[in-house]
Amino acid sequence: MKRKEYETALEPMREELVAMARWVRVTGQRIVVLFEGRDTAGKGGAIRAVSEKLNPRQCHTVALGTPTEAEQGQWYFQRYAGHLPTAGEIVLFDRSWYNRAGVEKVMGFATDAQVNQFLDQVPVFEKMLVEDGILLFKYWLGADQERQEERLRERLDDPLKRWKLSPIDLAARGKYDAYTEAREEMLRRTHTDWAPWTLVDFNDQKQGRLTLVRDLLDRLPDTRCDPAEIDFPALGREPEAESYGVLKPIENYPIA
Numbered sequence: 001m002k003r004k005e006y007e008t009a010l011e012p013m014r015e016e017l018v019a020m021a022r023w024v025r026v027t028g029q030r031i032v033v034l035f036e037g038r039d040t041a042g043k044g045g046a047i048r049a050v051s052e053k054l055n056p057r058q059c060h061t062v063a064l065g066t067p068t069e070a071e072q073g074q075w076y077f078q079r080y081a082g083h084l085p086t087a088g089e090i091v092l093f094d095r096s097w098y099n100r101a102g103v104e105k106v107m108g109f110a111t112d113a114q115v116n117q118f119l120d121q122v123p124v125f126e127k128m129l130v131e132d133g134i135l136l137f138k139y140w141l142g143a144d145q146e147r148q149e150e151r152l153r154e155r156l157d158d159p160l161k162r163w164k165l166s167p168i169d170l171a172a173r174g175k176y177d178a179y180t181e182a183r184e185e186m187l188r189r190t191h192t193d194w195a196p197w198t199l200v201d202f203n204d205q206k207q208g209r210l211t212l213v214r215d216l217l218d219r220l221p222d223t224r225c226d227p228a229e230i231d232f233p234a235l236g237r238e239p240e241a242e243s244y245g246v247l248k249p250i251e252n253y254p255i256a
Contacts, residue, residue, distance in 0.1 A: 001206040014053045018195050021054045021090060023223035028087035030134045034096040037141030037145075038179065039169050040151035042205040046141065047092050049209040050216070054090070063094035076100060077117060077125055086133070089200065097122065098138075101186040102135040106178045107168065126195040136195050137219065139212055140183065141202040144177045 024031060033050065035043040051059045062083045071079045077097055100118040104110035110118075117145045130136055143151075152173065155165040172179070191197045198215060202208035 001204050002015065003206070004208065005161070006206040009210050010049065010213070013210070013217060014216050020220060021058060022227060023225040023253050024090055025058060025088040026121060028227050030087060031090045032134055032136050034093045034098065034132065034136075034138045035099050035141065036095060036145045037147055037202065040141045040148050040155070040161040041141035042208060043094055043141055045205055046139070046209050047094055049213055051090075051092060055068060056233065057094065058088065059090040060085070061092045061094055062096075077121075078115075084129070097125075098186065098190075099123045099192070102170070102179065102182055102212045104174060105169065105182050105194070107171065108174050112152055119186065122190050123192050123195070126190075126192070130194045135220070137199050137216060138195060138196055140187075140199045141208065141212075142199060143202050147203050148176070149173075179187070183207055185187070215246075 023029065035047055037043055047061055051061060060083070062080075064079065064083075067079065080093075080097045083093075097118075100115060101111055101122075105115045126136060150171060152165065155161040155169075187197055198212075200208050200212045200215070205207060
């Protein structure tokens, strides 16, 4: 999908997202969106598509690293629960508690018993969230292995993207089928009436973002909420130019 076509399609959705955020703030609603999927599928870009025009004090992205020693001794959901939204907030999880059913399972970071316990507990955990009033959305982003290989190679060759390439990403290259099996088991046991999964094709990342954002907006209640009126009187004088005393600005970057 061409960039111009993508931006044209996304622009009205951005306005809807801003209206949605205003509705969340005014009504005190709480929204949680989970972004899961293949390595390189495009979780970061999808999160930016949702959040880039929203107030970062209201819309938070959570991307947790490897659990600390203390966190490893906690109830598994404990470190995630601390990032859930308060009234008027939106939280986007760049990977979530489902790490246990995906990377931790496939890469051997969790035992079979731990994974099974997680899959038993997560529907109960999510039902408590939903019953408490949280609007919970769970997205899984898919990509063919050919696309995954192209994007891994791009990360390797592009110095601006090299930071995205981790040893775990490389180790997971040969486990595409194992991740598929883990995903299917996860869906069988955690796709519930109160917290269903939505799978989105991200072979074309721009089209995938549009699909995800449109689906998210369509599944929300009516979020029409007019912005508050703001009185903006005339300044009453000619605008002043900036002036400096103690320090001067540094020299402007040269423009050819």
